[in-house]
Amino acid sequence: MLSVNLARVRPNPDKREVGLTGIDKLPTTEPVLVRAPGTKRDGVGSGLVGDMVGDRLNHGGDAQAVYAYAREDLDHWESVLGRTLAGGVFGENLTTTGIDVNAAVIGERWAIGDELELAVTVPRIPCGTFRAWIAERGWLRTFARAAMPGTYLSVVRPGLVRAGDPITVVHRPSHGVTVAQVFRALTLEPELLSSILAADELLEETKERARAGRTFSLD
Helix, strand or coil, X not given: CCEEEEECCEECCCXXXXXXXXXXXXXXXXXXXXXXXXXXXXXXCXXXXXXXXXXXXXXXXXHHCEEEEEHHHHHHHHHHHCCCCCCCCCCCCEEECXXXXXXXXXXXXXXXXXXXXXXXXXXXXXCHHHHHHHCCCCHHXXXXXXXXXXXXXXXXXXXXXXXXXXXXXXXXXXXXXXXXHHHHHHCCCHHHHHHHCXXXXXXXXXXXXXXXXXXXXXX
């Protein structure tokens, strides 16, 4: 674990939205408690104590309790965007290193540190707040074409997380459906939608979207 990042709350940069956002996250040197946040409607938003989710209609909740993104992928975007990208700048709670987040299998479980266990649920789908925050023309499609979305995780067992904690894959389902495959299917490659249904661990809402042939808009 390279860094654990918590929100620096600010006004939403997307002019079409109102209210606050927690997309701007900064590394913390303190251990952070991670627990299931509850439902989107009635829960506390983020799985990390001290973090904040602004748009609880579309983000946060038990299935999106934690967002992880790889430092190696941030390095790629530094080259593309021509700017320095610190850990947390993509809104990720966990900036990882040495693990291919996008090749993680849906339902895969990670043990982190001494107590915490998380399960891979769905890829991050880029939203208007992310587009406005990065402020690059055509950003949603640029991000989608790279198929490096990072992953959301649910909390299997609560615990503390801190920078430097090891991440160990303790369970990997045999279906082989990866975060990147689901992301590609849900965005630019709808022909893959039927293939992701091989993952029994897919969220029911994702299964319904795949069966209906519905992708997410990147406009």
